[in-house]
Amino acid sequence: MNENRASYLAKLFGGPSDYKGKSLKEAHQSSDIKDGHFELFIKYFNESLQELNVDKKVIEEAAQTLRSTKNEVLNR
Numbered sequence: 001m002n003e004n005r006a007s008y009l010a011k012l013f014g015g016p017s018d019y020k021g022k023s024l025k026e027a028h029q030s031s032d033i034k035d036g037h038f039e040l041f042i043k044y045f046n047e048s049l050q051e052l053n054v055d056k057k058v059i060e061e062a063a064q065t066l067r068s069t070k071n072e073v074l075n076r
């Protein structure tokens with residue numbers, strides 16, 4: 001995870017952040033990311049938080065927040 005991405009996520013989750021990177025659409029439009037890639041990203045995110053013993057409800061809420069970016073990341 002690079003600095004821009006961490007800073008973007010801080011902002012997305014409502015924390016303090018001065019993210020000055022590209023829009024999500026711009027950042028991903030050359031990558032041809034498909035639905036399956038996005039779902040795997042969410043799956044690994046969930047598994048990582050589970051390993052850290054994060055509360056299940058918190059994980060679900062965080063995954064929902066990530067999902068809200070799906071159309072932008074998939075460039076549609």
Ligand code: HEM
Nearest residue numbers: 002004005008021022027031033037038041066067069073
């Ligand atoms: C919730 C979903 C996602 C979020 C919030 C997110 C966030 C970001 C952000 C903020 C950047 C810009 C970094 C910069 O400006 O330097 C970025 C870049 C990038 N993302 Fe994502 N991303 C998501 C999903 C994905 C997925 C599913 C893939 C591929 C499977 C992906 C691949 C990439 C690549 C290749 C870059 C450009 C290279 C880099 O800057 O490291 N992203 N992402």
